[in-house]
Amino acid sequence: MNKFTILIIGLVMVLMAGCSSNNIEIKLTTPKSFTPGQLTPIQVKILDPKGQPVKGAKVSAKLDMQGMSHGDTSLNFQETGNGVYVGKANLEMEGDYTAAIQIDYDGEKSLSEKRFSIVYNQAQ
Template sequence: MNKFIVVVFSIVLVLISGCSSNNFQIKLSTPKSFTPGQASPIELKILDLEGKPVEGAKVSAVLKMQGMSHGDLSMKLQEIGDGVYAGKANIEMEGDYTAAIKIDYKGEKWAGEKRFSIVYKNAQ
């Protein structure tokens, strides 16, 4: 009986720690198109679970093109206000990307992914 209680308690602890790791609401904003040779703006809006802006966090992202292995685009995002963090990336190819995001806020660390697509902007 004691082993059963220990196993159940261990499972509950694992579930609680896994559930508490997502304490942020994150919205990724990217342009729909890019111009080669020009940096594209990338923004993250980060809110806590109560919907309040997360201010004073350290935020970084690595952009990876899905299905390709030609390198990653690392970027640190700077806080511009109201829970919005911005940076720029030199995107070279159109396609589907994954942004691997890391947040360090008051000792709490979070890592997750957001996906987006971008196309080449035709000269007009």
């Protein structure tokens, strides 16, 4: 391998290590469908590096529809217990979304991106 390739691999490894410094695990749960004009619950479960539920975090997210430029949807989450936080989003379109989830916990901020797909509720 040439020196440039080794340098690039080294930089990628350093960046990966820096991005996972606190090792918080985030699990995103969304419904498979939504009803236009109604708020849709979005849930995250947060676990600490020991696998224990995180309590007392400040959680927010921005939802961005992939491939669209109509802005993003911001939401704040409320803690419901056992490491679970719930927010409600006003989704306008079905499709593929990216949730940029920000967590402020124990003096550290974490940012994680999760993807999900959602369709219109056909049982109206």
